[in-house]
Amino acid sequence: MANDHHAGKGCVREQRPDVEDRRDAMRVLALAGAETLAAAWSDWQDKPRIEDIRRAETGLVMLRGRIGGDGASFNFGEATVTRAAVRIGGSVGHGYVLGRDKDKARLAAIFDALWQGEARARVEREVLAPIRGDIAAADTRSAARTAATRVDFFTLVRGED
Amino acid sequence: MYVAVKGGETAIRNAHDLLADRRRGDRAVPDLTLAQIVEQLALSVDRVMTEGSLYDRELAALAIKQARGDLIEAIFLVRAYRTTLPRFGAGEPVDTGAMRIERRISATFKDLPGGQLLGPTFDYTHRLIDFALAAEGETAPPAERQPAGEETPRVTDLLAAEGLVETSLAAAPEAEPGDLTRAPLEFPADRDLRLQNLARGDEGFLLALGYSTQRGYARSHPFAGEIRFGEVEVEFFAEDLGFAVPLGRIAVTECQMINQFKGSAKVPPQFTRGYGLVFGQSERKAIAMALVDRALRWQELGEELTAPAQDEEFVLSHSDNVQATGFVEHLKLPHYVDFQSELELVRRMRREQAAARVEEPGEDAREAAE
Known part of the structure; x- marks a missing residue:
């Protein structure tokens, strides 16, 4: 429902489960800390040759909300986004990440390229799995801290029946 | 010259x-x-x-x-x-319903699904200066509790199920929202442009306008139906990839204001809505934005224009503190030549007035002579 006005694009997503998997990998790379990706790349054995096909560049993406949370869209402010693209073997990897960190965008592109090739399982295991674990742990802790602030209402009984 | x-x-x-x-x-x-x-x-x-x-x-x-x-x-x-950066494009609309909630309160329903989650708030503090903060010392980690795992539906959806609140209008399939960073604001402005203007508007200005609506200038009996703060995912449809790429998460505060509405010839009595959405935990701003958004909808809802907060040209033209500070603060820059000409003008007027008095002695002169 949320994607009604991009119905065409939504259909593309639903029909291509490989795209969903890649989107999920890219989500993890975008949420990762720059140092985490740098360390993962530093630890990567047998580094392949990388061709930079789009040098990292920082720009703006206009963010949109929906009127009332669920109505027509409106622009509510921009965000800095940095993107890069690399070719590794036959794969073109794209990095799109919030912020201005060019190294992070390029590393995200490198891992996206590797993920599309024969090294997918290795990227999943050595790079994405630990980051997924960190994100899940942080989210669980945040949710638990929020849950501790949940109000438990109780009723005071006055008088006797 | x-x-x-x-x-x-x-x-x-x-x-x-x-x-x-x-x-x-x-x-x-x-x-x-x-x-x-x-x-x-x-x-x-x-x-x-x-x-x-x-x-x-x-x-x-x-x-x-x-x-x-x-x-x-x-x-x-x-x-x-x-202004120094290129624009890559526009993101997919964020889904605040799927927010990772860090705070979520409703002033209208005590027992709502998902509960009242106070989160990190100044509410219920006593506003006493905490001198302990002046000394160095570590802060203990906060309490944790197993989340209930309930859904946290929007309060407006709960009311909408009974038809008691207006529903949001979806956009036409290909409608692009207006963007005032690309085209100058023109009046009348649609609600998408008004909300963009308010989202970046000065908190103090919107706070004062929102306050004025509560004090009776365009009163609309508001209730904070729901305020939620937390992280939402941002996605961007990348043309070179052909799908929406996740960019990461941003923190936002959303305010759903619910306002009384007595109905019209076409619409039965129901609650109407004002909306606020801002970056980070900017709760005061989100509430003020929702109040002013609702006030600006007077025409659409068949109300009378009686107050400044309803006047979109007044509100939207003065909400931007960068524009405002530019014009107000430019007064301190050199105006030497402007002022010289004003000075010359005032001197000439005084000379002319004095000359006119000499030619025709007025009441004052005669009284003084007597």
Whole structure:
């Protein structure tokens, strides 16, 4: 429902489960800390040759909300986004990440390229799995801290029946 | 006559050096790091991002540091920075229903699914200065509790199920929302443009306008149906990839205001809505935005125009603190030639008035003679 006005694009997503998997990998790379990706790349054995096909560049993406949370869209402010693209073997990897960190965008592109090739399982295991674990742990802790602030209402009984 | 005046280069350079020195302050005090500002002055960062209309925590922190803590100056710096960057495009609309909630309260329903989650709030503090913060010391980690795992539906959806609140209008399939960073604002402005303007508008200005609606200037009996704060995912449809790419998460505050509405010839009595959505935990701003959004909808809802908060030209033309500060503060820049001509004008008028008195002695002169 949320994607009604991009119905065409939504259909593309639903029909291509490989795209969903890649989107999920890219989500993890975008949420990762720059140092985490740098360390993962530093630890990567047998580094392949990388061709930079789009040098990292920082720009703006206009963010949109929906009127009332669920109505027509409106622009509510921009965000800095940095993107890069690399070719590794036959794969073109794209990095799109919030912020201005060019190294992070390029590393995200490198891992996206590797993920599309024969090294997918290795990227999943050595790079994405630990980051997924960190994100899940942080989210669980945040949710638990929020849950501790949940109000438990109780009723005071006055008088006797 | 146009008179070019040059000079002051050395004075300006030295003034800026002096500014840099004052910014740094006492060298015996450690220099402020951006991480400290991001972590410990987070709500200043949120305000600068919201009104600077650019989500980038570290950039906002740098602007705050450069501006010596003057938030409007920092907002100005952020707005100027964004003009140097190319626009990649527009993101997919964020889904606040799927927010990772860190705070969620409703002033209208005590027992709502998902519960009242207070989160990190100043509410219910006693506003007593905490002198313990002046001393160094570690803060204990907060309490944790197993989340109930319930859904947290929007309060407006709960009311909508009974048909008691207006439903949001979806956009036409291919409708692109207006963008006032691309085209100058024209009146009348549609609600999408009004909300964009309010989202980046000055918190103090919107706070005062929202307050005025509560005091009776366009009263609309508001209730904070729901305020939620937390992280939402941002996606961007990348043409070169052909699908929406996840970019990461941003923190936002959303306010759903519910207002009384007595109905019209076409619509039965029901609640109407005002909406606020801002970056970070900017709750006061989100509430004020929702109040003013609702007030600006008077025409659509068949209400009377009686108050400043309903006047879209007044509200939207004066909400931007970068525009406002530019025009107000330009008064301190040299106006030597303008003022010389004014001075000459006043002198001439005085001469003419004095000359007229001499020619025709008036009442005053005769009285004085008697």
